[in-house]
Amino acid sequence: MARVVRFHRLGGPEVLQIETVNVPPPARGEVQIRVKALGLNRAEALLRAGTYIETATFPSGLGLEAAGTVEVVGEDVTGVMPGEAVSIVPPVSMVRWPAYGELATFPAELVVKHPSELGFEAAAAAWMQYLTAFGALVDIAGLGRGEAVVITAASSSVGLAAIQIANRIGARPIAVTRSSIKRRSLLDVGAADVIASTEQDIRSRLQDTAGSDGVRVVFDAVGGPAFEPLTAAMTPGGILIEYGGLSPEPTPFPLFHVLSKSLILRGYLVHEILRDPARLARAKAFILDGLSDGTLKPIIARTFPFEEIVEAHRFLESNTQFGKIVVTI
Structure with a gap:
């Protein structure tokens, strides 16, 4: 069992609810992570409001960016092991692979071992x-x-x-x-x-x-x-x-x-970058190099605890932030 954020109807930040649900193990080719931090994106507010390019199916999860430690790996997954620190390249569908939760599952090809000096909050704020x-x-x-x-x-x-x-x-x-x-x-x-x-x-x-x-x-x-x-x-x-x-x-x-x-x-x-393996590989290499040498450094506007996800979304929609909003678990 794990706490996740879901919503059962479209609307403002107040429709977001923290619920305890059974999270199934990862399928073949997937990795489940124990989330330490989430990066918030305007796309998530749009999905919640019903104005995004993807349509929510209720009850719907949401979220595109996370960082944490590997909890379980599915069959045929290589390159990452339980306990390793990782972050997530945003999936094409956040309804299929939602990030807002204590446990979240993603395709293995989206799981990245980021530079260790980055930390979970910055790693969750980087990829999108x-x-x-x-x-x-x-x-x-x-x-x-x-x-x-x-x-x-x-x-x-x-x-x-x-x-x-x-x-x-x-x-x-x-x-x-x-x-x-x-x-x-x-x-x-x-x-x-x-x-x-x-x-x-x-x-x-x-x-x-x-x-x-x-x-x-x-x-x-x-x-x-x-x-x-x-x-x-x-x-x-x-x-x-x-x-x-x-x-x-x-x-x-x-x-x-x-x-x-x-x-x-x-x-x-x-x-269009996420769907093209060659273009995504070039982008990941450039970004990882920049994160390692410090020329790319995520700027975090404000950090909220998981329990204040509604307040975090209200701040997201205030348009007053300078940089990324991060939620920690």
Whole structure:
């Protein structure tokens, strides 16, 4: 028996319940871990609310990131042993393999022995953010040394991961955030410049900071009216990678800029990296190297105990955090 988080209806954070259930042993090719820490993601709030790309089946578990120790290994599993410290590459389906619980089971290929110096909290906060940012900036856009990259929602965990990855490869990250409140913090974590979108003109500021040639790569989680000034500041042949939709306002199609500059507007989900073994292997190698040498370091906004999972989700939806929210068990 183990405590898990489940919900029996769609709704706000209050629908989450901690329940004691029988957790079956791992099947062939699976690994069961005793969870020490969970990393929270907006996708989990969307699943809970019924607005995610995956549909909950009640009672539904949830959760995409965990770190802990190996409890039991299923048949045909090699490479990990009971007692070893591991973390989880996010599964494609959190309904099938939910992470929120004292015991959680995952496919063996998603179980990673992370650097021992990382610790469970940081390990639980690492994989989703770095895989998402790496897949966009390196795997798809081919961001190179010396290039500028615009990163919106820059104080989110993925935004901060993108700043760190850009710096690791020698690129120049330009952070876009709503107000100047987080400006100093973003500069401290490696942003080359910070644009406050509600206080400054994005297009003119990008032209000032990126130069007359414009920006080739934009990594956007917001959409909405900012599409027009972002694309206006892009270089011919540039690529805008959209991985979210945080803006409540409609997103206009910037037809003139797309046509005149031959821009690429590309939707992106981290699942395309997770489903491709070769691309995932390259991403894991880059991330593990960065975690080992310290160029990639998860930034944790706040830690909650397991018993306060509802409060943790409320904080997740407050949009006030700087970095990742972690829950410890």
